[in-house]
Amino acid sequence: TILTVLRDAAEAARETVNLDPEADLTTVLESAVQAARISVAKTPELLPVLKEAGVVDAGAQGLYVLLDGALTFLNGTKEQKNGGPDLVASNIEPMQQATHATTSQIEVPYGYCTNFVLEAKSLDIERLRRKLHRKGQSLVIGTDGGTSSETSLVRVHLHTFKPGEVLDIATKLGTLHQIEIHNMDDQYEEFIKLQRSRLPQVETAIVTIASGEGLHEVFTSLGATIVVPGGQAMNPSVKQLLQAVDHAPSDHVILLPNNKNIVSTAAQVHALSQKNVHVVPSRTVPQGIAALLAFNYDLTAEENARAMTEALESVTTIEITRAARKTQLNGEKIKKGQFIAIRDGKNLIASGDSVEEAVSRALELSGIADAELVTLYSGVEIDAAAADALARLIRERHGVEVELVVGGQPHYDYIISVE
Numbered sequence: 001t002i003l004t005v006l007r008d009a010a011e012a013a014r015e016t017v018n019l020d021p022e023a024d025l026t027t028v029l030e031s032a033v034q035a036a037r038i039s040v041a042k043t044p045e046l047l048p049v050l051k052e053a054g055v056v057d058a059g060a061q062g063l064y065v066l067l068d069g070a071l072t073f074l075n076g077t078k079e080q081k082n083g084g085p086d087l088v089a090s091n092i093e094p095m096q097q098a099t100h101a102t103t104s105q106i107e108v109p110y111g112y113c114t115n116f117v118l119e120a121k122s123l124d125i126e127r128l129r130r131k132l133h134r135k136g137q138s139l140v141i142g143t144d145g146g147t148s149s150e151t152s153l154v155r156v157h158l159h160t161f162k163p164g165e166v167l168d169i170a171t172k173l174g175t176l177h178q179i180e181i182h183n184m185d186d187q188y189e190e191f192i193k194l195q196r197s198r199l200p201q202v203e204t205a206i207v208t209i210a211s212g213e214g215l216h217e218v219f220t221s222l223g224a225t226i227v228v229p230g231g232q233a234m235n236p237s238v239k240q241l242l243q244a245v246d247h248a249p250s251d252h253v254i255l256l257p258n259n260k261n262i263v264s265t266a267a268q269v270h271a272l273s274q275k276n277v278h279v280v281p282s283r284t285v286p287q288g289i290a291a292l293l294a295f296n297y298d299l300t301a302e303e304n305a306r307a308m309t310e311a312l313e314s315v316t317t318i319e320i321t322r323a324a325r326k327t328q329l330n331g332e333k334i335k336k337g338q339f340i341a342i343r344d345g346k347n348l349i350a351s352g353d354s355v356e357e358a359v360s361r362a363l364e365l366s367g368i369a370d371a372e373l374v375t376l377y378s379g380v381e382i383d384a385a386a387a388d389a390l391a392r393l394i395r396e397r398h399g400v401e402v403e404l405v406v407g408g409q410p411h412y413d414y415i416i417s418v419e
Helices: 002-019 025-041 048-053 058-075 124-132 163-171 183-199 214-221 237-247 263-272 285-293 299-313 355-364 384-398
Strands: 110-123 136-142 151-160 176-184 207-211 227-231 252-256 275-278 318-323 327-329 332-334 338-344 349-350 373-379 401-409 414-418
Touching: 002 025, 002 058, 002 163, 025 058, 110 163, 124 136, 124 151, 124 163, 151 163, 163 414, 176 214, 207 214, 207 237, 207 285, 214 285, 214 373, 214 401, 227 237, 237 252, 237 263, 252 263, 252 285, 252 299, 263 275, 275 299, 285 299, 285 373, 285 414, 318 355, 332 349, 338 355, 349 355, 355 384, 355 414, 373 384, 384 401
Parallel strands: 207 227, 207 252, 252 275, 373 401
Antiparallel strands: 110 151, 110 176, 136 151, 318 338, 318 414, 327 332, 338 349, 373 414
16 A cells, blocks of 8 residues: 555656656656556555545555645645545545544644534535535534424534634525634643643643543543543644643653544654653543553552553443445445444444444444443433433343443544443
């Protein structure tokens, strides 16, 4: 994949020099960029999983963008003109994103947290979603569940660098109410300062990452020293995690990323911080909670890190979201709008037209027969009645103890812990 693209780009550059030894750097790089573009478009033919999902290799795409950026700089232009190969293979219907779980992996800095209520007639919710999705990250649209109605009231949440453009789009569709715009970079700095001012010195500090008011409270109640806002599609940067570690009231810090996309960032913090930082590579929120439960105040940071890492395997995570397009993954045919279940942040294991169907199938495939406890963390768009009904169904159908926690997380309707 990425090595193949690198080789193809290098061969194209070498061929250009062989044909014209006087060729300048820009000419050589243009050949490499063009070859990389073609090679990236072919990556679905190299890996069956890419072809099945209808996407190109992300790492290879990143290499192309890097080369094209260098060419853009040499040409003295401000914007990359070549355009990258589609992230979706050319023989697959274009997609907005495979699932809510595959949104952009980097959002640095945070930008502006933009919230408003839009009142409109005959509002096409999916059209609004497509328009706003291109303007930022962490998009959440709260609706009554329909796709359109004669008169709609929808609540919109979006992280964007251009809130004015977002509001302009919305005002063309209807009337705006309850507009709130906050600079999240300023909020983050204030958050860290406030955390620091409130924290007493401890032998070992725990810095963890979570998105959602309920999850923040869960981690705090279990002993987390600092909870950094972040998670899927809102990954904190190395700088932001370093700031959190530096402000932690101890020279010994345990860092819980709680997301597979943040593990590598946490590893960089370990390498860069002057403090003694131990990264416990939690890939999901339930893994982070399991790790915290294994923390022992009588142990050293190093001993705790080992015990907490071992505890990661004691829990299975199921994340429930909706598919944004039809696709096929791991042999599972998925229709747009279906509920899908992702296990341990890696594999899509089940889908269904209802959340109950997707959850039940996922639980059956995740050893529910041997489980002692299932914990449901409900998302920001889930009301209490729906969450209660799902918890009751799991108890009745699978005969297992179920705990229900209001997580308040975006993107995932439910995060489920199976122990």
